Every structure is written in C-alpha cells, then in structure tokens.
Amino acid sequence: MAKRTPIDAGLFAGSLDVPRLRGSRCRSCGETTFPAQKGCPACTAQGCEEVALGTRGLLWTWTIQHFPPPHPYAGDADNFEPFPVGYVELPDGLRVEARLLGCDAASLEIGMEMELVLEPFARDEDGHEVVTFAFQPVSS
C-alpha cells in the first residue's frame, strides 16, 4: 500500500490502518473533546487524558458546501464539486464535525448511522497521499 500521510498527525490515535480519532477526556469530569487538548472546557481542570473516539455515531445535522471554500482550502478549487459536511454524535458524549462521503442532499437524514473512514484528500510534495477523516453512511 502506498504511504499515507495524515493531514494533521494530532487528529488520529494509533495507526491509520485502523483509523480512530484522537480526543481528550477530562480526568475530573469525564467530558470528551476533539481534537485533543490539555485543559477541560467543561470544568476548567487541567490535565486531560488522550482517548481514541468511537467510530460510529448518528448524524446530528448536515449541510452541503456549494461554493469553493476560500484560502486555506487545500482541495481542488478549480474542479470544485459541492460536498456534504455534518456533525456526527459519537457515544463518547460529543459531536464531531466532518466531511461526509457517499451521500448527498437527497439521501442525507438527521439521525442516520454514520461510520468513520479515511478520505484521500491531496498529495504532498513527496507524492504521498494525504488523508483526512470523514464519515459515511453505514451500509445496510
């Protein structure tokens, strides 16, 4: 398999072969945040621990991005195709914002089950595939 580079190494927990998002859980109040951070936004405690987030959840809201995002968008703005974006509610007590794959305005529905996938997004200077995270509908 060609070498894959994450768009930001801090987003993922462990190997990309089994992708999991890397969040942080407060040792004091148990609230979870993504991306991982040290301080807890819920209770002000410092010193959160890193956790691998669940990979399945329910679509909480969505939209379709119909115009090419301005700088610093790294996608192909010249051959732009509208893409869906949503928040997926994970069992860890948070909703994660993400690009959505394998769905469109006609098929998207609040409450549908989604799963984490990697999305090839660009190529870096060495020709390696740069990947980001996305969610797609769980195939029934």
Added chain:
Amino acid sequence: MKISILGTGLQPFGRHDGVTPIEMGVVAAHAALDDAGLGWNDIQLAFAGSLEVLQPDTMIQHMGLTGIPFTTLYNGCATGGNLLLSAANAITAGAGDIAIAVGMDKHPRGAFSVGDTLESIGLGQWYGETGLALNPQYFAMKTKRYMHDYGISETCLDLTAVKAFENGSRTDHAWRRKAIPQDEIARSAMVCDPLRKFHFCSPSEGAAAVVLCRSDVARRYATRPVELRADVFRTRSYGSFETLSPSMPVKSAPSPSVQASRAAFEMAGIGPDEIQVAQVQDTEVGHEIMHLAECGFCKDGEQEGLIRDGETKIDGRIPVNTDGGLLANGEPIGASGLRQVHEVRRQLLGRGGRNQVPGNPRTGLTHVYGFPGVSCVTVLSV
C-alpha cells in the same frame, strides 16, 4: 451610574472604493459628534474596533491629537457591542464623563476567509485546509437542526429575507435598497443547505460611532438623551453550539445570546414583552429566526407563526431589524453593533422616516453574536 447616548453617526455601509476604513471611521465619528452637538475636544475617552485595521486608534491623527486615552478592542461580530459597553464602563469607573465608541471595517468581497494561520484563532490549519472552518456551514447546520427540532419551514426563511430587503428599500442609508420578491429569494442559488444566496448578508464596508456620557450631565448636551438601560457581554458556556467548532458536546447549554439577553433584561428591570423595536444579529435568516427566541421574544418554534403573521415587520408586534439589518446593510464587523444602536436610537427619537415604527416606541434592544461564541445585548429607552 447611569449612561446616556447623546449622538450616533454612520459612514453608511456598502462599498466605498478608494476610501480607507480609517477615513470611514472619521466620517462616522464626526457624524456622531455633530448629532450630539459636540466637538472632538469634548471627548475624554475613545474606544475603537475593527477586524481589518490593526490599530483603528490611528484615526486620532485625523480627529485631533488631544491626548485622550484611546482603547482598541476586537471581539468578532460582537465588537460594536463591547465597544459601547467598554466606553460605558470607563465612564462608570470615573475615567471621564463623555466618551465615543467607533467601529470601522472594509472587507474583501466574498465569504470571510479564516486566513493563513488558524493557529491564531486557536484551531489547527487542517480545519481550513479540508474545507471546514466556514461560517456559512455553521449557520446552515444550526439552522438545519433548529428547523428539524422546531418545525420551521423554508417559507419562514424566505419571508425573513423578504422583510429585510423591504425594510432596506425604505432606508436611505441602507446598502441593499431594492425589495426582492419571495419567489426570487426562494429560487436563489443554494449556498449551504438550507440557506440560499438571498438568505445571507455579505461582508461590506462602513463605520458607525456613538457618543455617550454620564446621565447626570446628559441634559447639558441633549434635550432628549437615550438611556442605556443595560449593556451585557457574555461568552459561551460549555454545551452551546458555536461557529468554527471541530466538535461540540452532546450536553447542551443556552447560547451566549440567551445568557446576555437574560442578564440585560434583569439589569434593565423590564421583560422582552416590553421591547418595542429590536435589532438582532441576522448574519443570515436562520439566525434572525433563532435569535428571536434566544433574545426572549418568543418560544422556540413560535417564529413560524410570528413571521407568517408579519409580526416582525415594522408595523408588527415586535419590529426586528427595521433598517434591513445585516442582510440589507452588509456587515463591516467592527461597526455592525454600533449601527444597531444608531438605528434603535433613530426609532426611539421618532427619526425613522419611511421605516419609523408606529406608536412612538420608547424601548429597544440591540443584539450582536459572533465567533468564538460571544454576544452583547443592550436595552435602550427614552
């Protein structure tokens, strides 16, 4: 200590090719001073804010180098609200009797870009590179969920835009002065579902200024000062849904707009049912609709009936964004909140012209909301 507003002024919002934002700030400041019957020499404290201008206080070179303390601040779309609050607080603290707050901006055309360094706003660069980090997406997704939860229709979105451009068409200083038919709004290009082109405001250029003073000296300068009954600034609580959030908790909390408006009503000693004219942040129609409930003017979901019945129009029960709001004026971020104060004061003084709210309104509210979850609410009265 009580605070009164003596004068307000605008560099009308729109496009002003070849005019710098500092020049626009100077125009607005002189308009506010003229309105108050004062000169720059009378001003003891100044506050200015802008997104695009690093140091808006440099306008003092053009106003006159009187040596006064001149503070700058920036709080996203809530900048104007916090400029007024900070000026009022400084007067209350005894730093001076008469102050001016000036907001100015000049944005490039098109959607706001988060720029080169997302780190400067506490986010990773990946967030923008992957095509997230866009305010319109947030506006759309909060609106989408709200419509799902409370049964708000797309017609309700369209009617809110119809009202905005109709009010703009009656406002001589508005940027968008052409009424737009409902079907043209409903057919306009989709930007971020469910929000279309004519549902959104555009970044624009302009400036606004407010001259304020201690209420116990106000009668020396104005026969009819407008009282600043409350001015409250709140940042978000854990659990509110905010723009540019890579994640949000399932645990929910009232928005900063809810927190600020509740505190403002408590400070003013009146309820939302006593407000006779309101300016609320309408970056797009979804947020005007949601802010009606967040500011206490109705319960969640009641907007559908309220708007279909025309109750937010100029002759309705609670006239909202009487000058066309952000939709008809655009948003020069630093100035927007002070434009709201300018408009509510016009209405309270009966100077509303073709968009004057009938029945001599005596109490009004202004509300701004912005990134990263900040809101300022004022209550004004005569």
